[in-house]
Amino acid sequence: xxxxxxxxxxxxxxxxxxxxxxxxxxxxxxxxxxxxxxxxxxxxxxxxxxxxxxxxxxxxxxxxxxxxxxxxxxxxxxxxxxxxxxxxxxxxxxxxxxxxxxxxxxxxxxxxxxxxxxxxxxxxxxxxxxxxxxxxxxxxxxxxxxxxxxxxxxxxxxxxxxxxxxxxxxxxxxxxxxxxxxxxxxxxxxxxxxxxxxxxxxxxxxxxxxxxxxxxxxxxxxxxxxxxxxxxxxxxxxxxxxxxxxxxxxxxxxxxxxxxxxxxxxxxxxxxxxxxxxxxxxxxxxxxxxxxxxxxxxxxxxxxxxxxxxxxxxxxxxxxxxxxxxxxxxxxxxxxxxxxxxxx
Numbered sequence: 001x002x003x004x005x006x007x008x009x010x011x012x013x014x015x016x017x018x019x020x021x022x023x024x025x026x027x028x029x030x031x032x033x034x035x036x037x038x039x040x041x042x043x044x045x046x047x048x049x050x051x052x053x054x055x056x057x058x059x060x061x062x063x064x065x066x067x068x069x070x071x072x073x074x075x076x077x078x079x080x081x082x083x084x085x086x087x088x089x090x091x092x093x094x095x096x097x098x099x100x101x102x103x104x105x106x107x108x109x110x111x112x113x114x115x116x117x118x119x120x121x122x123x124x125x126x127x128x129x130x131x132x133x134x135x136x137x138x139x140x141x142x143x144x145x146x147x148x149x150x151x152x153x154x155x156x157x158x159x160x161x162x163x164x165x166x167x168x169x170x171x172x173x174x175x176x177x178x179x180x181x182x183x184x185x186x187x188x189x190x191x192x193x194x195x196x197x198x199x200x201x202x203x204x205x206x207x208x209x210x211x212x213x214x215x216x217x218x219x220x221x222x223x224x225x226x227x228x229x230x231x232x233x234x235x236x237x238x239x240x241x242x243x244x245x246x247x248x249x250x251x252x253x254x255x256x257x258x259x260x261x262x263x264x265x266x267x268x269x270x271x272x273x274x275x276x277x278x279x280x281x282x283x284x285x286x287x288x289x290x291x292x293x294x295x296x297x298x299x300x301x302x303x304x305x306x307x308x309x310x311x312x313x314x315x316x317x318x319x320x321x322x323x324x325x326x327x328x329x330x331x332x333x334x335x336x337x338x339x340x341x342x343x344x
Contacts, residue, residue, distance in 0.1 A: 024079035041070035050099030192242035205250035214255025218248035263321030
């Protein structure tokens with residue numbers, strides 16, 4: 001008997017649903033700057049759009065759009081608009097659509113809480129929210145479709161104005177800004193600064209007893225980036241730094257002298273010149289909208305390879321600092337490079 005009662009209750013409730021159809025509307029606002037290619041319902045509860053009293057019996061009933069909110073709005077727009085699919089494709093997301101009912105004196109009032117957001121792919125552009133109401137002496141559900149259409153048309157119109165001003169005329173390209181950083185939160189790193197040369201106490205690492213060298217400089221190029229959608233394009237900010245790792249750089253007792261320090265400083269100078277070259281390359285590089293992250297990584301990889309090759313050539317030609325004439329030549333060469341690049 002308990003199971004039979006449960007089934008009867010569900011059957012009665014299932015019939016007590018007020019379905020509202022959004023009928024096509026001639027002369028409905030037609031967007032000029034974009035094309036609605038998809039409607040998505042982002043609400044947590046998509047089963048209905050509210051509960052209100054309806055019909056002659058004035059009983060509480062669920063209210064829903066025919067086939068659900070997303071489908072109903074999508075079909076309404078498809079039937080009411082004359083859109084150009086060649087325009088920018090935009091998704092319309094329903095974020096709020098809730099009907100509630102209350103008494104307003106001798107009349108019934110239906111309140112609509114409404115909100116939609118506009119998306120370019122997975123990028124949210126802007127949202128519009130608002131409320132509206134209608135009062136009637138009879139069943140207010142007949143006016144709900146009108147409220148929804150009015151708020152939907154207002155959102156389409158306002159977004160068209162916003163999109164034309166802020167979005168549609170922006171080129172579909174990557175705009176790049178490069179910042180050479182001069183500090184770091186990592187206390188183990190010394191960031192390159194021509195006014196702050198290395199000193200022997202900076203070489204804090206444990207010396208490699210198996211190495212024939214008197215000292216070793218561990219330096220490198222760090223890169224990070226942020227990106228922000230603007231219109232159809234992307235604003236890309238790339239941060240670059242040349243660093244010296246004091247915990248890995250070392251000097252043996254016999255290498256703690258001015259001659260060795262001068263040689264090691266030039267290793268750091270080489271890293272700095274290559275960081276500057278990378279910055280210039282990034283500024284001029286034609287990044288693609290879909291692959292700029294991978295392209296940045298590849299540019300850094302190529303720069304690391306070139307830096308290593310230059311470091312090896314420097315050690316080879318100067319005999320790790322023992323060839324005084326070649327060391328002086330490299331000193332002058334690097335001074336000129338750093339001056340010409342002028343990026344620190």
